[in-house]
Amino acid sequence: MLCEKCQKKQASVHVTKIVNGEKTETNLCETCAQGENAVGFGFEPQWMLQNIFADLFNQPLAGGQPVTVSRGEQVRCERCGFTESQFSKIGKLGCAGCYDIFETKLDPVLRRVHGNSRHTGKIPKRTGGLIVIKKEILDLKEKLQTAIKKEEYEKAAEIRDQIRGLEKKLE
Amino acid sequence: MSIKDAVHNAYSKWMEGTGPDRDVVISSRVRLARNLNNYPFPHFMTKDQAAEVIHAVRTAVSQKEVAEQTGRLEFIDLSELTPIERQILVEKHVVSPQHVSDPANRALVLADDESVSIMVNEEDHLRIQCLLPGFQPEETWHLANRIDDLIEKTLDYSFCEKRGYLTSCPTNVGTGLRVSVMLHLPCLVMTKQVGKIINAMSQVGLAVRGYYGEGTEAYGNLFQVSNQVTMGQTEEEIVKNLLAVTKQIIAQERTARENILKNNRHTLEDRVYRAFGTMSYARMISSGEALNNISNLRLGIELGILNNLTYNQINELIVLTRPAFLMKKAGRSLDPEERDSLRAEVIREKLLKAKAN
Numbered sequence: 001m002l003c004e005k006c007q008k009k010q011a012s013v014h015v016t017k018i019v020n021g022e023k024t025e026t027n028l029c030e031t032c033a034q035g036e037n038a039v040g041f042g043f044e045p046q047w048m049l050q051n052i053f054a055d056l057f058n059q060p061l062a063g064g065q066p067v068t069v070s071r072g073e074q075v076r077c078e079r080c081g082f083t084e085s086q087f088s089k090i091g092k093l094g095c096a097g098c099y100d101i102f103e104t105k106l107d108p109v110l111r112r113v114h115g116n117s118r119h120t121g122k123i124p125k126r127t128g129g130l131i132v133i134k135k136e137i138l139d140l141k142e143k144l145q146t147a148i149k150k151e152e153y154e155k156a157a158e159i160r161d162q163i164r165g166l167e168k169k170l171e
Numbered sequence: 172m173s174i175k176d177a178v179h180n181a182y183s184k185w186m187e188g189t190g191p192d193r194d195v196v197i198s199s200r201v202r203l204a205r206n207l208n209n210y211p212f213p214h215f216m217t218k219d220q221a222a223e224v225i226h227a228v229r230t231a232v233s234q235k236e237v238a239e240q241t242g243r244l245e246f247i248d249l250s251e252l253t254p255i256e257r258q259i260l261v262e263k264h265v266v267s268p269q270h271v272s273d274p275a276n277r278a279l280v281l282a283d284d285e286s287v288s289i290m291v292n293e294e295d296h297l298r299i300q301c302l303l304p305g306f307q308p309e310e311t312w313h314l315a316n317r318i319d320d321l322i323e324k325t326l327d328y329s330f331c332e333k334r335g336y337l338t339s340c341p342t343n344v345g346t347g348l349r350v351s352v353m354l355h356l357p358c359l360v361m362t363k364q365v366g367k368i369i370n371a372m373s374q375v376g377l378a379v380r381g382y383y384g385e386g387t388e389a390y391g392n393l394f395q396v397s398n399q400v401t402m403g404q405t406e407e408e409i410v411k412n413l414l415a416v417t418k419q420i421i422a423q424e425r426t427a428r429e430n431i432l433k434n435n436r437h438t439l440e441d442r443v444y445r446a447f448g449t450m451s452y453a454r455m456i457s458s459g460e461a462l463n464n465i466s467n468l469r470l471g472i473e474l475g476i477l478n479n480l481t482y483n484q485i486n487e488l489i490v491l492t493r494p495a496f497l498m499k500k501a502g503r504s505l506d507p508e509e510r511d512s513l514r515a516e517v518i519r520e521k522l523l524k525a526k527a528n
């Protein structure tokens with residue numbers, strides 16, 4: 001079969017395109033297929049998740065309230081100058097500070113993507129110093145509750161002392 | 172071995188073809204996204220800031236303790252490599268396609284055996300990646316975690332108590348962890364069960380995609396399973412979840428293989444030997460055809476039909492037949508037809524050597 005575009009070379013690439021539910025099929029030679037950008041030859045970055053993410057950001061918030069961006073008075077990050085519309089466009093934030101500035105808009109989106117908006121995992125050892133202690137206290141408090149429920153009062157007293165020790169460190 | 176050497180040979184730790192469950196799992200990968208405090212995210216940095224970040228990371232990874240975990244590390248600015256060399260690193264799974272798409276102001280740290288790589292100024296300031304052969308997501312995570320601890324000793328990460336590790340794209344925020352395994356699922360594809368699995372995975376926060384190609388029409392029957400959720404679960408929970416689910420996929424693939432072998436042994440053997448024939452004699456092979464035949468050869472090893480080939484040789488074939496590797500071998504850029512004939516030549520040579528052994 002000859003290429004449907006140039007009608008010269010042998011068609012070796014079968015292209016199926018689905019645009020708005022409409023399927024079109026063409027047979028092209030490799031040269032035309034490359035020109036058409038029809039085939040990924042492994043050199044282009046793949047389709048990225050953040051594109052969907054940017055779309056999510058523009059969705060109405062839960063509760064049906066549509067997101068309105070009023071012109072002229074856009075929210076802008078004080079630290080890096082990144083704007084909300086830039087985020088909507090590329091699905092990335094400008095700096096760590098953006099997480100605070102756009103917090104109210106980010107929260108529902110994080111919930112939708114991760115099913116959660118609170119980190120419960122690893123804490124950096126050096127820079128997270130106080131946070132590590134706070135997390136340890138939280139964990140111990142949970143253990144304390146379990147110990148009390150099981151009526152293991154000696155163990156509970158031990159845990160209580162550990163908590164007190166850590167709380168002193170925080171002061 | 173230096174990075175300049177790395178782009179000349181088809182060796183990478185993951186390609187050794189060792190490791191647990193290697194009949195189904197090719198490699199396990201962990202990637203941690205980390206950013207430095209006090210700098211905008213990479214896409215929003217000035218050139219000077221990018222250079223400062225590169226310098227800071229370079230200093231941090233030069234600590235003696237880091238090399239004790241990873242073996243000798245080499246640091247290179249991406250702009251020092253040619254476009255083909257950069258593409259080869261993608262074909263070896265050492266860096267992401269995004270990282271080399273725009274090499275300016277970006278760098279790479281690579282361990283000698285290529286099991287550890289750190290991309291600097293990709294989507295985040297640091298992308299720490301560990302890649303091991305076979306099914307060992309937990310070991311891979313522990314390695315990445317230790318390297319992360321060492322780097323954090325000297326670098327101030329962007330971290331917030333509530334949101335965790337802050338990343339440029341909120342899809343990675345929290346743990347910044349992406350753990351994935353590459354699976355060879357020829358018999359689940361043959362029995363048309365892969366579609367069902369892809370749907371089921373999305374319900375448990377995991378994604379499955381074809382490694383080469385898209386959806387269920389993955390070339391080479393290679394699929395990557397990875398976590399989608401990075402927040403609200405601990406790293407251990409994320410890794411264990413992926414581990415448990417992947418175990419089930421492995422079991423299903425093995426069951427499918429046994430069933431086909433029991434009921435249609437001839438069909439399966441025919442498929443393997445046809446692939447062997449084509450690969451041994453063809454004069455032109457496209458990249459997709461090569462991947463599909465490589466899959467059949469791998470299946471031949473997995474089922475004990477082919478005894479003179481090894482997993483290592485199969486993994487090498489995957490990488491050696493990718494476009495940039497072929498162009499590097501030829502020493503010039505090749506049009507698709509030239510590529511197909513060089514690809515066939517490379518495959519013939521490899522298989523001839525295998526037969527001689």
